[in-house]
Amino acid sequence: MKYAEHISDLVGGTPLVRLSRVTEGLSATILAKVEYLNPGGSVKDRIALKMVEAAEASGELRPGGTIVEPTSGNTGVGLALVAQRKGYRCVFVCPDKVSQDKRDVLTAYGAEVVVTPTAVAPDHPDSYYSVSDRLAAEIEGGWKPNQYFNLNGPASHYESTGPEIWTDTDGRLTHFVTGVGTGGTIAGTGRYLKDVSSDRPADEGGRVRVVGADPAGSVYSGGDGRPYLVEGVGEDFWPGAYDPTVPDEIIAVNDADSFSMTRRLAREEGLLVGGSCGMAVEAALRLARRLEEEDPAAAARAVIVVLLPDGGRGYLSKIFSDAWMRSYGFLREDGGAVVGDLLR
Ligand code: PMP
Numbered sequence: 431m432k433y434a435e436h437i438s439d440l441v442g443g444t445p446l447v448r449l450s451r452v453t454e455g456l457s458a459t460i461l462a463k464v465e466y467l468n469p470g471g472s473v474k475d476r477i478a479l480k481m482v483e484a485a486e487a488s489g490e491l492r493p494g495g496t497i498v499e500p501t502s503g504n505t506g507v508g509l510a511l512v513a514q515r516k517g518y519r520c521v522f523v524c525p526d527k528v529s530q531d532k533r534d535v536l537t538a539y540g541a542e543v544v545v546t547p548t549a550v551a552p553d554h555p556d557s558y559y560s561v562s563d564r565l566a567a568e569i570e571g572g573w574k575p576n577q578y579f580n581l582n583g584p585a586s587h588y589e590s591t592g593p594e595i596w597t598d599t600d601g602r603l604t605h606f607v608t609g610v611g612t613g614g615t616i617a618g619t620g621r622y623l624k625d626v627s628s629d630r631p632a633d634e635g636g637r638v639r640v641v642g643a644d645p646a647g648s649v650y651s652g653g654d655g656r657p658y659l660v661e662g663v664g665e666d667f668w669p670g671a672y673d674p675t676v677p678d679e680i681i682a683v684n685d686a687d688s689f690s691m692t693r694r695l696a697r698e699e700g701l702l703v704g705g706s707c708g709m710a711v712e713a714a715l716r717l718a719r720r721l722e723e724e725d726p727a728a729a730a731r732a733v734i735v736v737l738l739p740d741g742g743r744g745y746l747s748k749i750f751s752d753a754w755m756r757s758y759g760f761l762r763e764d765g766g767a768v769v770g771d772l773l774r
Contacts, residue, residue, distance in 0.1 A: 592622025613672020
C-alpha cells in the first residue's frame with residue numbers, strides 16, 4: 431500500500447508545466463512550478479515545516495506551545511497543518527486587505543485569526559507586525575516563527591525547491607523568476623540554483639540568472655512601500671529573509687498587469703492561481719521578450735522557470751470578480767480589455 435502517514439509528509443515535490451498560450455510568439459521554454467499542489471495549497475508549506483522543526487530542535491517551541499505569526503494566509507495554512515499534527519495552538523494576524531476567503535480558510539483549519547489595518551506603518555502599535563509581537567509575548571508558551579527574519583525559510587527552499595527545479599530541468603534552466611514577499615523563496619531557491627550552476631560553461635547556459643518580480647511601489651523595485659493590491663508580495667521594509675545579493679534583476683509589475691495575467695492563466699492555461707502568480711508570469715514574459723530582442727539564438731535556448739506560489743480559489747471575490755476588477759479600473763465598463771494589458 432502506498433500512503434503518507436500525515437498530509438504534512440506530502441509537502442514539496444511539485445511539478446513543472448510548460449506555459450504554451452500566454453507565451454505565444456516567444457521561443458524560450460517557460461516552465462511554471464505549480465506550488466498550489468502542496469497539501470496546504472501554497473509554497474508556504476515548505477517554510478512552515480522547516481521553521482517548526484527547527485524551533486522544536488532548538489527548544490524555542492515546546493509541547494503545548496502556541497504559534498503566533500503575522501501571515502497573509504498561506505504561511506498560516508502551512509503552520510496550521512504542521513501544528514495539528516504536533517498539537518500546537520495557532521493564532522494568526524492578518525492585515526485587512528487579505529480576503530475574507532483566506533481568513534475563513536485559517537479558521538477552518540482550527541486557527542484563531544486577528545485582523546489589523548493594512549494602512550499603518552510597520553512600527554505602528556496596530557500593525558500586523560506589532561500586534562503579533564505583543565501576542566507572542568503575552569501568550570504562555572507563545573512562539574513567533576517570524577517568517578520575515580527566520581533563516582529557516584530560505585533554508586527550506588535551498589534544500590527542497592532549488593534541487594527540485596535543477597533536477598526536473600536536467601540542469602538546463604537558464605533563468606529563475608519568482609515574486610518577492612519575505613524574500614525567502616528567491617533567497618533560498620535562487621542561491622541554490624546559482625551555487626549548483628556556478629561552474630556551468632557559458633555554452634551550456636552559464637550561471638543561472640535569478641529575477642525577482644515585485645509589485646510596483648514596493649521597496650524591492652525601488653518604491654517607497656506605496657500600496658498595491660496584489661497579495662503576498664512586495665514590502666515596505668527590508669526583511670532579513672531576503673538576500674539582496676541573490677537577484678540579478680528585479681522587474682516591477684503593476685496591479686492591472688498582474689491581475690490581467692492571473693485571469694489569462696486560468697482561461698488559457700488551465701491554471702487557477704493567485705495574483706502574485708500573474709505578476710511573476712508577467713515578469714517572466716517581459717524577460718523572455720527582452721531576451722528575444724537582444725539575442726534570438728540565446729532566447730531559443732533559454733529555459734525559464736517561474737514559480738507560482740498559490741492557487742486562485744482564495745481570490746474568487748477579487749481578481750476573478752468582474753465587479754471588483756471594475757471598481758479599481760482594471761476592467762473596462764463594457765467588460766472589454768483590461769487597462770494596461772489584454773484580457774482575452
Ligand atoms: N505569493 C504569495 C501569494 C505569498 O503568500 C507569498 C509569501 N508571502 C509570496 C508570493 C512570496 O514568497 P516569499 O515570502 O518567499 O518571498
